[in-house]
Amino acid sequence: MSSSRYHAPFGPQGGTPIDAEIARKLLTVALAQGGDYADLFFEYGVSGSYSLEEGILKAAGRSVSMGLGVRVMKDDATGYAYVQELTPEAMQRAARTAAQIAASGGTPTPKTFEVPGVTGRYEQQILSLDVAGEQKRELLLRADRAARAADPRVIRVEASLHEELREVLMATSTGKLAHDRQPMVRFSVRVIADDNGKRQTGSSGGGGRMSLEYFDVPQGVHSPEWHAQEAVRHAIAMLDARESPAGEMEVVLAPGDSGILLHEAVGHGLEADFNRKGTSNYTGRIGQRVASELCTVVDDASLHGSRGSIHVDDEGNTPERVTLIQDGILVGYMHDQHSAKHFKTKPTGNGRRESFQAHPMPRMTNTLLLAGPHDPDSIIRSVKKGVYARKFGGGQVDISNGDFVFSLTESYLIEDGKITTPLKGVNLIGNGPDVMAKITMLGNDMETSDGIWTCGKDGQSVPVGVGCPTIKIASVTVGGTQMGG
Amino acid sequence: MSQYDINKLIELGGQVVERARKGGADIAEAAVSEGQHLSVKVRLGEPELVEEAGSRSLGLRVIRDQRVAVTHTSDLTPDGLTRFIEDALELVQLSQPDVFAGAPDPSLLSKASEHRDLQLFDPSIDSIDAARALDMAKRAEHAALSVDPRCKNSEGATVSRQSGASALVTSGGFQGGTRGTYASIVVSPVADDHDGKKRSGHHWSARRFFAELDAPEAVGLEAAKRTLAKLGSRKIDTQEVAVVFDPDAARAILGLFASCANGGAIWRKSSYLAEREGQLVASPLVSMVDDPLIVRGPGSRAFDGEGLLARKNVVVDEGVLKTFILDTYSAKKLGKQSTGNASRGSSGGVGASTTNFILTPGTITPEELLKSCDRALYVTDMMGFGFNAVTGDFSRGAAGFWIEKGERMFPVSEVTISLNIDELWKRVDAVANDQDLRTSICSPTFRVSAMTIAGK
Numbered sequence: 001m002s003s004s005r006y007h008a009p010f011g012p013q014g015g016t017p018i019d020a021e022i023a024r025k026l027l028t029v030a031l032a033q034g035g036d037y038a039d040l041f042f043e044y045g046v047s048g049s050y051s052l053e054e055g056i057l058k059a060a061g062r063s064v065s066m067g068l069g070v071r072v073m074k075d076d077a078t079g080y081a082y083v084q085e086l087t088p089e090a091m092q093r094a095a096r097t098a099a100q101i102a103a104s105g106g107t108p109t110p111k112t113f114e115v116p117g118v119t120g121r122y123e124q125q126i127l128s129l130d131v132a133g134e135q136k137r138e139l140l141l142r143a144d145r146a147a148r149a150a151d152p153r154v155i156r157v158e159a160s161l162h163e164e165l166r167e168v169l170m171a172t173s174t175g176k177l178a179h180d181r182q183p184m185v186r187f188s189v190r191v192i193a194d195d196n197g198k199r200q201t202g203s204s205g206g207g208g209r210m211s212l213e214y215f216d217v218p219q220g221v222h223s224p225e226w227h228a229q230e231a232v233r234h235a236i237a238m239l240d241a242r243e244s245p246a247g248e249m250e251v252v253l254a255p256g257d258s259g260i261l262l263h264e265a266v267g268h269g270l271e272a273d274f275n276r277k278g279t280s281n282y283t284g285r286i287g288q289r290v291a292s293e294l295c296t297v298v299d300d301a302s303l304h305g306s307r308g309s310i311h312v313d314d315e316g317n318t319p320e321r322v323t324l325i326q327d328g329i330l331v332g333y334m335h336d337q338h339s340a341k342h343f344k345t346k347p348t349g350n351g352r353r354e355s356f357q358a359h360p361m362p363r364m365t366n367t368l369l370l371a372g373p374h375d376p377d378s379i380i381r382s383v384k385k386g387v388y389a390r391k392f393g394g395g396q397v398d399i400s401n402g403d404f405v406f407s408l409t410e411s412y413l414i415e416d417g418k419i420t421t422p423l424k425g426v427n428l429i430g431n432g433p434d435v436m437a438k439i440t441m442l443g444n445d446m447e448t449s450d451g452i453w454t455c456g457k458d459g460q461s462v463p464v465g466v467g468c469p470t471i472k473i474a475s476v477t478v479g480g481t482q483m484g485g
Numbered sequence: 486m487s488q489y490d491i492n493k494l495i496e497l498g499g500q501v502v503e504r505a506r507k508g509g510a511d512i513a514e515a516a517v518s519e520g521q522h523l524s525v526k527v528r529l530g531e532p533e534l535v536e537e538a539g540s541r542s543l544g545l546r547v548i549r550d551q552r553v554a555v556t557h558t559s560d561l562t563p564d565g566l567t568r569f570i571e572d573a574l575e576l577v578q579l580s581q582p583d584v585f586a587g588a589p590d591p592s593l594l595s596k597a598s599e600h601r602d603l604q605l606f607d608p609s610i611d612s613i614d615a616a617r618a619l620d621m622a623k624r625a626e627h628a629a630l631s632v633d634p635r636c637k638n639s640e641g642a643t644v645s646r647q648s649g650a651s652a653l654v655t656s657g658g659f660q661g662g663t664r665g666t667y668a669s670i671v672v673s674p675v676a677d678d679h680d681g682k683k684r685s686g687h688h689w690s691a692r693r694f695f696a697e698l699d700a701p702e703a704v705g706l707e708a709a710k711r712t713l714a715k716l717g718s719r720k721i722d723t724q725e726v727a728v729v730f731d732p733d734a735a736r737a738i739l740g741l742f743a744s745c746a747n748g749g750a751i752w753r754k755s756s757y758l759a760e761r762e763g764q765l766v767a768s769p770l771v772s773m774v775d776d777p778l779i780v781r782g783p784g785s786r787a788f789d790g791e792g793l794l795a796r797k798n799v800v801v802d803e804g805v806l807k808t809f810i811l812d813t814y815s816a817k818k819l820g821k822q823s824t825g826n827a828s829r830g831s832s833g834g835v836g837a838s839t840t841n842f843i844l845t846p847g848t849i850t851p852e853e854l855l856k857s858c859d860r861a862l863y864v865t866d867m868m869g870f871g872f873n874a875v876t877g878d879f880s881r882g883a884a885g886f887w888i889e890k891g892e893r894m895f896p897v898s899e900v901t902i903s904l905n906i907d908e909l910w911k912r913v914d915a916v917a918n919d920q921d922l923r924t925s926i927c928s929p930t931f932r933v934s935a936m937t938i939a940g941k
Contacts, residue, residue: 049832053753056581061832062572063557064565065542076528080536084559097537100615133579156754192754192875199754201875246903246939247723277528279640279675281683357538394870396882400675400685403899405869405882425878427871427901429939477720479871479880479901479939 004127008044008066008167010086011179018042020113023171026070029095031107031173035072035079037337038098038107039172039315042068042086043356047164048129052140053157060133069356070094073338074102080359113177118318121302121309122209124181128163131212136161139215139224143189146228151236155199156192157228161185162207168314176316184307184463185214186451189227193235202235203409204228206450208465210305214451222450234391234410241424244411244480250386251428251476252379252414256447257392259466263367263455264397265404265432266290266297270324270332271350271362271457272339274399281402281433282330290330291436294372297325299334301349301365307451308366308465312349315360319349324367325436336362354460364455366465372442376470379441381417387426387478388412388419402432405479427479435473443470488611489650491662494519497561498654501545501570506656508574510547512588513656516790516829517543520649525615527622528641529630535615544833547573548587552580555833588791589813589823591657595794600787604780606664607694610646613668618644621670621701628705629674635716636709640673640685646695653829659792667783668695672708678716686712691923693781711865714886718898720940721887727861728902728936729854729888732919734864735928738879739844741906742773743926745874746800748815748826748837757877757907758806766806767910770847773801775810775826777840784841784925790827791835798824800842804911812837844928847916851930854917856891862938863888864902877906883938900940909933 010018023040030038049061068091069082079101081094128136143159164184171177188205204227207214220226253261274280282290291297301310301319312318315337323331335343336351339362352363380388388411395406408426412419448467455464498515505513521539525532543566544557554576558569626642645668652662669691676684688708690699730738750756758766777786777795786795791813799807809819812827815837828838855863868882880903887894904912917930 050579054583056583058580058583058586059553059555059834060576060579061555061557061834062576063832064569065559067540067559075531077532078534078536080534080538082538082540084540085562094538101532101535133576137579137581158753194754199875201755201873246901246937248941277640278638279683279685357540359534359536396868396870398685398868400683401678403868403882403884405871405901407869407871407880409873424876425871425873425880425903425905427869427880427882427903427939429869429882429899429901431899477899477901477939477941479882479903480937 004130006046006127006129006165010042010169011167018169020177023177024109026091026095027109027171027173029092030070030072030099031109033099034102034107035074035099036107037073037173039071039170040068041314041356042169044167045164046129047162049160049162050136050140051160052144055144057137057140067356068094070098071359072098072101077101078359082357109173110175113171113175116176116178116312116316116318118311121311122183122305123211124183126211127165127183128185128211129165143224143228146225147189147191147232150229150232151193153193153195153236154191154232155194158190161187170314170316172316178312178316180311182209182310183211184209185211187227189231191231191235193239195239198239200235200238202231202233202238204230204234205452208305208307208451209309237410237422238424241422244423244426244478246478246480248475248477250383251473251478252383252386252388253471254390255443255445255469256467257449258389258471259367259369259449259468260392260395260453261406262297262369262468263364263464263466264395265402266436267364267367268397268399269402269432270334272333272335272343273362275333276339276342279400281400285330288330289328290433291325291328292439293328294439294442295325295328295436296370297368298323298370299350299364299367303366303448303465306366306448306465307453307463308364310365313351314353315347315351317347317349317351319365322348334362334364336360352462354462358460361457363457363462364464366448366467368448369468371444371446371469374441374443376443376445379443379470379472380414380419382441382472383414383417386414387423388414389428397432404432405429423480428476429479430476435476438474439471440474441472445469489664491650491652491664494650494652495654495660495662498652501543501566502654502656504570505545505547505573508570510549510574512548514546514588515543516651516653518649518651520647521611522645522647523613523615523618524643524645525618525622526641526643527619527626528639530623530627532619533641544829545573546833546835547577549577551582551584551586552577553583553586554580557833585814585817588655588657589793594657594659594792595788597661599794600661601778603778603785603787605693605785607666610648610666610668610695613646613695625670625672625701625705628702629672629709632706632709633713636674636676636713638675640675642672644670653792655792661788661792663786666693668692668698670698670701670704672705674709674712676712676716684712684715684718686715693783715896718884718896720899721897721938722941723939725935725937727858727932727934729858729861729863729930729932731863731865731930732921732928734867735931736924736926737867739842739928740926741872742910743839743842746810748809748811748819750874751809752815752818756874761806762809764806765804766907767801767804768913769804770916771801771804771910771913772845773843774799774845775839775842779841782841782922784839786840789825790829793823793825793827795840796825810837810839839926842926846918846920846929849915849917851917851919854915854930854932855888857915858888858891861888862897879904879906879909900938902936902938904936
C-alpha cells in the first residue's frame with residue numbers, strides 16, 4: 001500500500017471510491033438515449049512547480065484539478081460532457097448531457113467489468129510530490145551553482161522542476177474498469193551567456209514517469225550539475241555560431257531527440273483518425289513502401305519510466321508495442337476505440353486525452369526509429385558538405401501531405417567528413433514520406449530522448465517519448481540566411 | 486440577464502484572501518473564474534462532436550516575508566478550499582525572499598466605478614443550442630465542399646461559443662469582476678492535388694458577439710478558395726527577395742515582437758530588445774499600440790491582473806520603441822512604473838502580457854500593395870518555431886504565392902524564410918490598411934523589402 005498524501009477521492013484508496021455499481025448506473029444514464037458506446041473518465045491531477053532564477057527559488061506552486069468526462073458515441077458522432085464536482089447529481093447531469101448525441105432507445109450496460117492488470121512500466125508508490133520541498137529546492141540550487149561555476153560568461157541561470165501525479169479511473173460500456181496512477185517529473189536548466197555583448201542561450205532538460213530517482217543515475221548523468229554543464233556547453237558553443245547556408249543538402253541527425261522529426265513527419269500521419277477520414281498522406285497505403293528499407297518504426301508505451309509510457313490508455317485499453325513501418329513497408333496505424341471499430345481491428349491502446357475535459361484521439365506514446373547497421377562516425381565521414389543537427393527546438397507538420405518544418409537550436413556544418421562550425425537559426429524543411437525515402441544511412445546507436453517532449457494535436461497536449469539512432473538524409477532543404485552556401 | 490453573479494465570485498475571493506491573511510500571508514490575491522462552453526463539429530455533413538461543459542476555478546498568490554507561492558485548484562468544496570489555502574501557506578515557506586516581490590501600491594489600484602463597460606459580454610450567447618450550432622457548421626462545411634470537385638474532403642467545421650466571468654480580490658483592497666463571451670466558426674477543407682498530394686486549408690471567423698460572426702456560408706467559401714489556391718504548390722529557388730505577409734502570417738511576426746517587448750523577457754535579458762528603449766527598432770512606417778479599451782475587442786479589459794486601470798500604450802511610434810509591456814514586478818526590476826499590463830496565468834502566477842496588440846494600419850489596400858511588387862513571395866502560412874528571442878534570429882517554414890509584376894503567378898510551399906527580426910522590422914517598406922480584429926494580436930498586410938528564401 002502506498003503511503004502517499006495524494007490520492008484521488010474516487011480511486012480505490014480515496015474517501016469516496018467509484019465502484020462497479022456506481023459506474024454501471026452512470027453508464028446506464030449515458031446510454032439511455034440509444035448511444036452505442038459510452039465511457040466514464042475520472043481524473044485527479046496534482047502538480048507542483050518550483051522555479052529558480054537569480055540564484056533563489058522565486059516561486060513554488062501547486063495545482064489541483066479533478067473531474068469526470070462522460071463520452072457517448074453513436075456511429076461516428078460523439079457526445080461529450082464534463083463536470084468538476086463529483087456529486088451523484090452532477091455526475092448524472094453530465095451523463096444525461098452526453099447521452100443526447102443519440103436520439104432514441106436504450107442500450108444495455110455490462111453486467112461485470114474486466115480490470116486490465118498490466119503494471120511495472122513505472123514506479124507508482126513513491127511520488128516526488130511526497131518528498132520534502134527543501135530537497136527539490138536543493139536540486140535547483142545545485143544546478144544554479146554548477147552553471148555559474150562552469151563558465152564566467154554565464155550571466156543568467158534559470159532552473160525549474162515540475163512534478164505531477166495523474167490518477168485516472170475509467171469505466172466503459174464494453175466492460176472495462178481500469179485504474180492507473182501516472183507520475184511525472186521534468187527538470188530543466190536554461191542559461192544565457194554573454195561574450196562582450198554577444199548573447200546566446202543554451203538549455204538542457206529531462207525527466208520521465210518517475211520520482212526523484214531520475215537524478216540518481218550512475219556517473220552523474222541527469223544530475224542537476226550534468227544538466228547545468230550541458231546547458232552552459234550549448235550556450236557557449238552557440239556564441240561562435242555563424243550564418244547557416246541555405247538550400248538543399250545532406251543532413252545528419254544526432255541520435256535521441258531527433259526522433260521528434262520522425263514523430264512529426266511520419267508519426268502523426270499514422271494516427272488512424274486521419275486515415276479513417278482519408279485526410280492523411282498515408283491513407284490506404286498499408287503494405288506499400290513508405291520509407292527506405294533501413295527503417296523500422298514502432299510506437300512503444302512499455303518503455304520503463306519513459307515520458308510517453310502508460311499502463312493503460314485513456315479508454316481503458318493496454319497498449320503494447322505497435323509496429324508501424326517494417327523495413328520500409330507500412331504495416332499498421334495507431335488506433336483508438338473509434339478508429340479501430342472503423343478499420344475492424346483491435347484498438348492499439350493509443351487513445352489518449354489531455355484531461356477529463358477532452359475526448360480521446362489516437363496519439364503516440366514513445367515513437368522510435370530502430371537502430372540500423374552503420375557506425376555513427378562513418379556516417380559523418382561520408383558527408384562532404386552538409387549540416388549536423390544536434391538539438392531540436394520543435395516542429396510542426398501538415399498532416400494532409402507530410403510537409404514539415406523543424407527548428408534546430410544546435411547544429412553544425414559538416415565539411416569533408418568532419419563536424420566543424422556551429423550554425424545559427426537553422427530550420428529543416430521537407431516532406432515526411434520524401435525524407436523517409438532518402439534515409440541512406442542509419443546508425444547502430446539508437447537512443448531514446450530524455451523526457452522533454454510534449455505533443456500537441458487539436459489543442460490537446462500529451463507527454464510523449466521519441467527515439468532514434470544517427471540518421472543520414474541524402475537531401476533536405478536547410479533554411480539558413482547565407483546565400484550561395 | 487445571465488447566470489453569472491460577479492458579486493458571488495468576489496465574495497468567495499474575499500473569503501479566501503481573508504483566510505490566507507489570517508494564516509500569516511502579508512499579501513494575498515485571489516482570482517476566481519467560472520465559465521461554460523458548447524462546441525460542435527460536423528464532418529462530411531454529419532455531426533461528429535457535441536461537447537458541453539462548465540467549469541470553475543480559483544487561483545491564489547500569497548506573499549510572506551517577500552517569499553512567493555502560487556496555487557490553483559478546481560476543487561471548490563469546503564475541504565478542498567481549506568487544503569488549498571494550507572498548501573499555499575506551506576509552499577510560501579519554501580520560496581526564498583525576493584526583494585522585488587509584491588503587489589502594486591494600494592493607492593494605484595482602480596475602483597469599480599472607474600471600470601469602463603467595454604461590451605465584452607453577449608447575454609444571448611448561451612441560448613445558442615447544439616442544434617443551431619450544428620446547423621451553422623453544416624452550412625459552412627457544405628459551402629466549402631460545393632465549390633470545386635477537387636475539394637471534397639474535410640477535417641470538419643467547428644462552431645463554438647463560450648462565456649465566463651471572473652473576479653479578482655486582493656489584500657491591498659482591490660475588488661473587480663468582469664464577464665465575457667466569445668464565439669467562433671472554423672472550416673478546414675482538404676483538397677486533392679494533381680500529383681496525389683493532399684492540401685489542407687482553413688478559414689475562420691471569431692467575435693465577442695455571436696451575431697457578428699461572418700455568415701457560415703461565407704466562411705466555408707473562403708476556406709475552399711484558400712485551400713484550392715494551394716493546388717499545384719511548388720518550391721522556388723533559393724534567393725533573396727521581398728516578402729509580403731498576409732494578416733495571419735503578419736500577426737505571428739507581430740506576436741514575436743510583443744513577446745520580446747515584454748518586461749519579463751527584458752529584465753531577464755532574454756530579448757533582443759533589452760536596453761533598446763528610445764531607439765529605432767523598426768521602419769518609420771511601423772507603429773504598434775497595446776489597447777485594452779477597444780469596445781468588443783478580443784483582448785479588451787477594464788483593469789489588469791493586479792487591479793490597475795487598463796490603459797492604451799503606444800509601444801512603437803514610427804519605428805521608435807517607446808515602452809516595454811510591464812506589470813508591477815517587471816517594472817520594479819527595470820526601475821519603471823507598471824503599464825497596466827499584468828495578467829494572471831492559469832497557474833495563479835502573475836506576469837506581463839499584451840491586451841489588444843495592434844500594428845497600426847497604413848493607407849494603401851492589400852491589393853495595391855501586391856500590385857506594387859515587382860517580384861515577391863506572398864506568405865499566407867507559416868510553420869514551425871524557428872525563433873531565438875535573445876538574438877532575434879528568425880527562420881520559419883512558409884507557404885503562399887509567387888508574385889511577379891504585381892500578379893499572382895503560382896502557389897509556393899516547402900520553403901523557409903529567414904532574417905534577423907530586428908532587421909526584418911527595419912526593412913518594412915509598405916503597410917496596408919486591412920484590419921480584422923479576430924484576434925488580440927492583430928496586424929494588417931505588410932511587406933519586408935528582402936528576406937532569404939531557402940528552397941531548391
